[in-house]
Amino acid sequence: MLKSAARKHFLNLRNNLNSSECLKLDDLILIQWQRFALPYIDCVGSFYPMEDKNEPNVLLLAKYLKTFVPHLTMAYPKINEDGISMKFYAETETLSLNKWGIQEPLPFNEITIQQMEVILVPLLGMDLEGHRIGYGKGFYDRYLANSPKTQLRVGISYFEPIDRIQDTHEFDVPLTHCITPWKTYEF
Numbered sequence: 001m002l003k004s005a006a007r008k009h010f011l012n013l014r015n016n017l018n019s020s021e022c023l024k025l026d027d028l029i030l031i032q033w034q035r036f037a038l039p040y041i042d043c044v045g046s047f048y049p050m051e052d053k054n055e056p057n058v059l060l061l062a063k064y065l066k067t068f069v070p071h072l073t074m075a076y077p078k079i080n081e082d083g084i085s086m087k088f089y090a091e092t093e094t095l096s097l098n099k100w101g102i103q104e105p106l107p108f109n110e111i112t113i114q115q116m117e118v119i120l121v122p123l124l125g126m127d128l129e130g131h132r133i134g135y136g137k138g139f140y141d142r143y144l145a146n147s148p149k150t151q152l153r154v155g156i157s158y159f160e161p162i163d164r165i166q167d168t169h170e171f172d173v174p175l176t177h178c179i180t181p182w183k184t185y186e187f
Contacts (some may be wrong), residue, residue, distance in 0.1 A: 002167050006133045010125035013159055014054045025158045026057045028181030033061045036177070036184055038118065041065075043073040043111060045088050045119035048095070048103035056156045058120050063128050072154075075111035078104040079139065086139050088116065113143065118152045121175060126155055127165045130174035130187030144173040161185065 001009070017025070031129060037134060046062055049055035062074050075088040079098050090109035098104050113119075121140055123132040132155055155178035178185045 001162055001165060003133060003136075003165055006127075006162055006165055007124055007136065009134055009162070010159060014124065017054045017158065022054050022057075025026070025181045026060055027118075027154065029056055029062055029146060029158075029179055030060050030064060030182050032179045032181065033064065033174065036154075041069065041072065041115045041117040043047075043075060044118060045075045045077070045111070045113075047120060047122045048076060050102060052101070054158075055122060056158055060118065061156070069099050072166060073111065073115075075116060076103075076105045077143075078107055079137070082140070084138075086143055088113070116151065118154060119144070119147070121153055121155050123155045123157055123175075123178075125159050126161045126178050127164055128161050128185075128186075129165075130155075130178065130185070131165045131168045131172055132175055132178075138171075141171055141173050145171065147173070156178060163173060174183040 044152055046058050049057050049059065067071050070119045074091040076091060077086045077088050079086050084142045089105045089107050090111055092105040092108060094106055095103040121132065126132045145170065147153065155175045157178055157180050160180055175187055
C-alpha cells in the first residue's frame with residue numbers, strides 16, 4: 001500500500017471512532033504499556049495528543065511511568081519558527097497552541113535527543129517493518145535521523161499494522177516498537 005492510501009485508510013478508521021471507543025482503546029494500550037519491558041530510564045520524549053483527531057492518550061502512559069519513576073523527565077516537542085524542524089523541552093505546566101492546534105511546552109529547558117532513552121512517536125498507522133504513517137510533514141523523521149542507536153522509538157496506535165508500505169524512503173526512520181491495544185510489536 002502506498003503512504004497516501006495508508007494515510008487515508010488510517011484517518012478513516014480514526015475518524016469513525018467515538019469518544020467511548022477511544023477511552024476503551026486507551027485503557028487497552030495502557031495495559032500493553034504496563035507489560036512493556038522498559039530498561040531503566042530517566043527521560044522520555046512524548047507528545048500531546050490531539051483529542052479532536054482521536055489520537056491515543058499518551059498522557060496516561062506518562063502518568064503511569066511517573067508513579068514508578070518519580071524523578072522522570074518528560075519532554076515534549078515544539079515546532080521551531082522555521083516550520084520544518086522541532087526541539088523537545090521539559091514538560092511545563094503552561095502550554096501554548098501552535099498553528100496546527102497542537103499543544104506545546106514553553107521553551108525553557110531544552111532536552112536533547114541524546115538525553116531521551118525513549119521517544120513516543122505519534123502516528124496514524126504503521127507497517128510490519130516499523131515504518132510509520134504520520135501526517136506527512138516529516139517532523140519526526142528529520143528529528144529522529146540523529147537518534148542514538150540505543151534509543152527506543154515507540155509508536156502508539158489504535159490500529160494493527162498493514163503488511164507493507166511500498167513507498168518508504170531512505171530518510172524514513174522506522175520505529176523500534178509499536179504498542180496497540182492488542183499487541184506490542186518489536187521491529
